[in-house]
Structure formats: structure tokens, C-alpha cells
Amino acid sequence: MTEVGHRGRGPLVGCILLSGALGTVHAWSIFLEPLESRLDAGRGTVSAAYSMALVAITVAVLVGHRLFSRLPGWAIVGLAAGGSAVGLLITAAATSWSVLLLGYGMVFGLANGLGYAFALQRSAEANPGSAGKALGLTTAAYALGAALAAILLDGPIRDHGPTYGLRLLALVVGLAGLAAVCLVGSGRSVSLADRESALADWRVVRGLWSSYGLAVLAGLMVLGHAATIVDEAGGPGGATVVMAGLANAVGGVWMSRMRRSARQRLLVVLPATTAAVLMVGGLALHGGDGMVAVVVVAIVALTYGAIIALYPAVVHDRFGVDGYPLAYGRMFTAWGAAGLVGPVGAGLLFEALNAYRVPILLAALAAAGSVVIAGRGNTRSP
Numbered sequence: 001m002t003e004v005g006h007r008g009r010g011p012l013v014g015c016i017l018l019s020g021a022l023g024t025v026h027a028w029s030i031f032l033e034p035l036e037s038r039l040d041a042g043r044g045t046v047s048a049a050y051s052m053a054l055v056a057i058t059v060a061v062l063v064g065h066r067l068f069s070r071l072p073g074w075a076i077v078g079l080a081a082g083g084s085a086v087g088l089l090i091t092a093a094a095t096s097w098s099v100l101l102l103g104y105g106m107v108f109g110l111a112n113g114l115g116y117a118f119a120l121q122r123s124a125e126a127n128p129g130s131a132g133k134a135l136g137l138t139t140a141a142y143a144l145g146a147a148l149a150a151i152l153l154d155g156p157i158r159d160h161g162p163t164y165g166l167r168l169l170a171l172v173v174g175l176a177g178l179a180a181v182c183l184v185g186s187g188r189s190v191s192l193a194d195r196e197s198a199l200a201d202w203r204v205v206r207g208l209w210s211s212y213g214l215a216v217l218a219g220l221m222v223l224g225h226a227a228t229i230v231d232e233a234g235g236p237g238g239a240t241v242v243m244a245g246l247a248n249a250v251g252g253v254w255m256s257r258m259r260r261s262a263r264q265r266l267l268v269v270l271p272a273t274t275a276a277v278l279m280v281g282g283l284a285l286h287g288g289d290g291m292v293a294v295v296v297v298a299i300v301a302l303t304y305g306a307i308i309a310l311y312p313a314v315v316h317d318r319f320g321v322d323g324y325p326l327a328y329g330r331m332f333t334a335w336g337a338a339g340l341v342g343p344v345g346a347g348l349l350f351e352a353l354n355a356y357r358v359p360i361l362l363a364a365l366a367a368a369g370s371v372v373i374a375g376r377g378n379t380r381s382p
Contacts, residue, residue: 011073011126012134014183015119016141018077021176022084022112022119023145024169025053026248029227030150030241034162041097043228044347049091050224051344052105053112058336060113065121065325067114072186073122080115081177084108085170092166115177116142120312121325122184128321132313136256139309140249143301146223147245154241205327207373212311213334214370215271217342218278218363219304220335223248224343226297229356235290243294244301251305255313263314270310271370274303278364282357296360308335338366 028050035046067076087108094100123138124131149169157165222229226244227237258266281296312328319327346359 010183014180015123018180019119020141020145021173023142024149026146027149047343047347049104053109054339056109057113061117061332062329064114073184074181083111085174088170092163133256135312136309140252143248143305150241208331209334211370211373214366217338217366221342222300230293233290233293247298247301248305251302252309255306255309267374271367275367282360
């Protein structure tokens with residue numbers, strides 16, 4: 001059973017701080033062009049570090065929960081924040097693509113996923129009567145971290161280069177982690193046996209896996225290339241990363257306030273909105289309209305933020321506090337698959353076509369596929 005020693009506002013605030021620090025992973029696009037120049041590499045090649053980080057996050061979410069019943073909460077937070085800071089410092093020192101993959105893709109990604117999974121689980125455990133709200137706020141903080149990172153780092157990166165920006169980010173992550181260590185408590189989470197015995201309806205997990213993966217593919221592709229998508233259309237790329245992060249966070253906060261009865265309907269409405277915006281926006285971007293690009297990125301970021309807050313709540317509704325970690329971990333592998341395909345695929349298509357129109361239209365089709373699967377009821381919870 002879940003220990004009760006880590007309930008209350010303090011642990012939730014700690015989870016929000018940790019999640020916000022780790023959410024800076026989605027500010028990646030502000031490093032994209034500077035790292036291309038420093039490493040003399042193509043966009044698809046450099047984007048692979050971001051995709052590798054998303055895959056590593058997925059692996060950590062899938063298996064990391066095994067540590068949660070064995071180590072106190074503060075130790076998990078220390079591993080996550082400390083490991084993330086080390087990964088960013090390795091990335092800052094990278095002079096080759098392989099070191100970039102090691103630092104950002106592997107070390108930062110694995111530590112990030114461990115902390116993100118823990119923040120979600122501990123926030124729900126700390127607030128058993130309002131788990132959906134706690135999960136929404138924690139995922140919103142993950143999104144807000146990207147916006148704050150863009151505000152903090154855009155100028156320093158322009159003035160001093162990506163190395164300085166990555167070192168500064170490592171310092172911020174370390175300090176936020178230190179504060180979270182003091183807040184989350186020392187209690188351990190539910191045992192693996194409890195989780196495994198709670199899972200029964202794998203049909204629901206499979207349906208959620210498919211609809212979730214297709215729904216987030218568009219968001220991950222757009223967030224991974226937000227600055228360069230808007231730059232290519234003639235708009236303000238750096239400012240767009242900030243706007244996308246804020247929109248992403250607003251989506252999560254909005255979802256935290258939604259009633260449980262609305263969640264099944266939103267599984268269809270949110271990706272349908274994404275698909276429509278990308279379809280119209282992808283055609284409009286052909287004319288090189290920078291303001292259209294800004295609006296498209298912002299709306300997709302908003303729906304993405306709502307989607308990544310919606311699905312943990314749906315899983316929690318279906319499987320409960322004991323079944324949630326394992327069920328969510330397995331469903332979350334779809335996020336990793338989308339993260340691998342989306343950013344790298346968009347980068348390679350951009351290199352081949354010198355435009356983002358085709359990857360944006362393909363992402364719209366993926367979101368439409370999520371609508372079809374969710375509409376069939378395969379994701380329905382009781």
C-alpha cells in the first residue's frame with residue numbers, strides 16, 4: 001500500500017518544481033541551430049539527440065517505478081535532478097555528435113524520465129482525493145519549464161553560445177532539484193506486486209497506447225522544431241518557443257480543472273483540433289507567413305499540453321493509485337515512439353525538401369488517426 005507520510009501540499013510543490021526543471025527538455029529547439037553550427041552537422045543529425053532523449057525518458061518511465069518502492073522519495077529526486085545536471089554539463093562540453101547523444105540523449109534523458117515519472121506518481125499519491133488535478137498541475141509545470149528556459153536562455157545563447165546556455169541550465173536544474181529534495185518527503189511508493197495485481201484490462205492499455213502515441217506525435221514534432229519552423233516562415237523563432245511553452249502549460253492547467261465526466265470526450269476533441277490546425281496551417285505555411293506559423297505552433301502546443309495531462313488522469317481513473325504506475329509506464333512507451341519518429345523525421349524531411357510543410361501535414365494525419373481510435377471506445381474507462 002501507499003505510505004501516507006508524503007501527503008500534503010509540500011510534496012506536491014516539490015513535484016511541481018522538479019517537473020518544471022525537467023520540462024526544459026522541450027526548449028531544445030533554441031539550441032538546435034547553434035549546435036548545428038558548432039558541430040557542423042545537419043538538422044536531422046542534431047535532432048537525433050532530442051529524439052534519443054525522448055526515448056530515454058520513455059525507458060525510464062517504463063522501468064523507473066521499480067525504484068520508487070525501494071528508495072526514499074528524496075533519493076529519487078536527487079538522482080533525477082543530479083543526473084540531469086550532469087547530462088547537461090556533458091552536453092555543454094560536446095564537440096562531437098556521439099558525445100551530444102551521450103550527454104543529452106542518454107544521461108539527461110534517463111534522469112529526466114526517472115524524475116518525471118516520480119513527480120507524476122508522488123503528486124497523485126500526495127493528493128488521493130484530487131489526483132486528476134495534481135497530475136494536471138505537474139504536467140503543466142513540465143510544459144512551463146520549457147517556456148521559462150527559453151526566456152532565461154535565449155539571450156545568453158545568442159551572446160555567449162550554447163555551451164554557456166547549457167551550463168546555466170544545469171545550474172537551474174540542480175537548484176530546483178535541491179529544493180524539491182527538501183519537499184517531497186522520505187516515504188516510499190506502492191510495491192510492484194500491488195501494481196501488477198491491479199492491472200487487468202489490457203485492451204484498454206493497448207487502445208490508450210495507440211491513441212496517445214498518434215496524438216502526441218504532432219506536439220513533439222512541433223515542439224522539437226518550434227523555433228526553426230517559425231524562423232523558416234519568417235517569424236520570431238525564439239519568442240515562439242516561449243509562447244509554445246506557455247501555451248503548453250495553459251493546456252495542462254486547463255485540463256487539471258476538467259471534470260472526470262469530460263475526459264472521454266476530450267480524447268477525441270483535442271487531437272481533432274490538432275489535426276485541423278495543422279492541416280490548415282501546413283497549407284498556409286507554404287506561403288511563408290510567419291504569424292500563421294506562430295499561431296499554429298501555439299495552438300498545437302496548447303492541445304499537446306492538454307493531451308499529456310489528460311492521459312495520466314484517464315489511466316488513473318481506470319487503474320487506480322496502485323495500478324497507475326505500471327499501466328502508465330507501458331502506455332507511455334507510445335510517447336517515446338512518437339518522440340523518436342517525430343523530431344528526427346521532421347528534421348530529415350526538412351533537409352530533403354527544405355521546408356516543413358510535408359512533416360506538418362503528416363503530423364496532422366497522425367492526429368486524425370488518434371481521433372479514429374479514441375472514437376471507437378477502445379480507451380474507455382468505467
